[in-house]
Amino acid sequence: MKDARFTIPTPALLARVVDLLEHVPMEDRDTKGDIYEYMLGKIASAGQNGQFRTPSHIIRLMVEMTAPQPTDIVCDPASGTCGFLVAVGEYLRVHHPEIFRDARLREHFHHGMFHGFDFDNTMLRIGSMNLLLHGVENPDIVYRDPLLKEAGWALDQPQDREFPVSGMPNQQGTGFVDYVLWGDDGKPLALVEAKRTRRDARVGQQQAKLYADCLEQQCGQRPVTFYSNGYEHWLWDDASYPPRPVQGFFTKAELELMIQRRTTRLSLAEAEIDPAIVERYYQTRAIRRIGEAFEKDHERKALVVMATGAGQPGGERL
Numbered sequence: 600m601k602d603a604r605f606t607i608p609t610p611a612l613l614a615r616v617v618d619l620l621e622h623v624p625m626e627d628r629d630t631k632g633d634i635y636e637y638m639l640g641k642i643a644s645a646g647q648n649g650q651f652r653t654p655s656h657i658i659r660l661m662v663e664m665t666a667p668q669p670t671d672i673v674c675d676p677a678s679g680t681c682g683f684l685v686a687v688g689e690y691l692r693v694h695h696p697e698i699f700r701d702a703r704l705r706e707h708f709h710h711g712m713f714h715g716f717d718f719d720n721t722m723l724r725i726g727s728m729n730l731l732l733h734g735v736e737n738p739d740i741v742y743r744d745p746l747l748k749e750a751g752w753a754l755d756q757p758q759d760r761e762f763p764v765s766g767m768p769n770q771q772g773t774g775f776v777d778y779v780l781w782g783d784d785g786k787p788l789a790l791v792e793a794k795r796t797r798r799d800a801r802v803g804q805q806q807a808k809l810y811a812d813c814l815e816q817q818c819g820q821r822p823v824t825f826y827s828n829g830y831e832h833w834l835w836d837d838a839s840y841p842p843r844p845v846q847g848f849f850t851k852a853e854l855e856l857m858i859q860r861r862t863t864r865l866s867l868a869e870a871e872i873d874p875a876i877v878e879r880y881y882q883t884r885a886i887r888r889i890g891e892a893f894e895k896d897h898e899r900k901a902l903v904v905m906a907t908g909a910g911q912p913g914g915e916r917l
Contacts, residue, residue: 653682662686669698671712678715678740681726685733688713692734709736716743718829721795744829746847747791752780764813776810779822780854787814787822788854793829800828804835804842811837823849823857840897867894 607613667673667687675683691698691708698704713735717723723740730738747754754760760778767774778791790810792803803826815821824835825848834849835842838861849857867890877883885903892898 655682655686658682658686662690666694667691669695669701669704670707672714673712674714674716676716676743678717678726679722681713681715681729681738681740684713684715684726684735684738685729688730688733688735713738713740715740718742718744718793719795720793744848746832747778750848750850752778752848752851754778764810764817766813766816767809774810774813776814779814780848780851782851782855782858786818786820788851788858789823789825789849790814791848792824792826794826795828798828800826800831800833801842803827804833807835808837820858823854840899843899867891 607616662683667690669691673684673687675681678684688708698708713730715726715738717726717740720742723742727738727740730740742754742760744754752759758779758781762776762779764774764776765772776790777793779787780789780791782788790807792807792810794800794803804824807824807826811822811824821838824837825845826833826835832845832847833842834845836857868887870890872883872886877886889901889903892901
């Protein structure tokens with residue numbers, strides 16, 4: 600997966616790691632799983648990503664109460680480190696050992712039983728490795744953001760995630776866009792730059808802009824950009840308005856309308872002001888200034904202060 604890396608910075612540290620591992624019985628599946636579980640309890644991301652790690656005894660209790668069967672399909676919609684799915688696998692090994700003597704059940708266990716969703720790429724990698732080290736060969740642990748799903752974006756096509764682009768200002772000249780939301784014409788409507796939950800979503804603004812530059816060059820249309828950490832979401836249509844926080848992602852129809860308005864929007868500076876409604880010069884000036892604020896300064900709101908006739912100023916937000 601993108602961004603997956605394992606670094607041992609010095610030869611001395613590598614030698615020490617090899618010496619330590621030499622005395623660990625790695626042929627034992629339980630040993631590898633136990634070591635990984637121990638590491639999960641120590642790493643910083645285990646308790647700082649906004650997720651809550653359910654205690655192992657609570658997990659075991661819940662699994663025993665549900666009593667999963669060899670033919671079940673198990674899904675954790677907020678899988679995290681996949682502790683629940685691992686516990687299901689261990690339960691089946693103890694209570695249904697026949698699962699590994701039947702070819703059909705064994706195939707289902709390794710390739711069809713376990714499914715997990717999360718919106719944190721780090722957790723996807725950790726959870727997948729956790730299941731693999733506990734003997735599940737091919738778990739289905741995938742990214743799924745409920746807000747994107749609510750907006751109608753399934754992200755189930757290869758070009759939807761980690762889309763390769765060229766023209767990035769790095770040594771390779773390439774990059775991978777986290778998520779691209781495509782229009783029916785095959786052009787990008789928007790991109791999503793996803794950051795870890797413990798980071799400010801706004802640190803992804805410049806990265807999103809660079810990806811938008813590359814997509815515009817490759818596809819002939821500049822996409823709207825979102826950058827998000829899973830909790831905070833920012834929208835930026837840099838062709839029209841500055842970034843602003845939003846509550847979620849836009850649907851395909853909403854994004855298509857945003858793209859369309861780039862070329863069909865009428866100029867406010869050329870709009871005719873009806874003299875039957877606006878009779879005074881200062882009123883005309885106020886209207887023109889508001890139009891200028893929206894059109895040239897790319898503001899999204901304005902405050903008009905008017906006399907009420909009672910000696911007190913009145914305010915009207917636009």
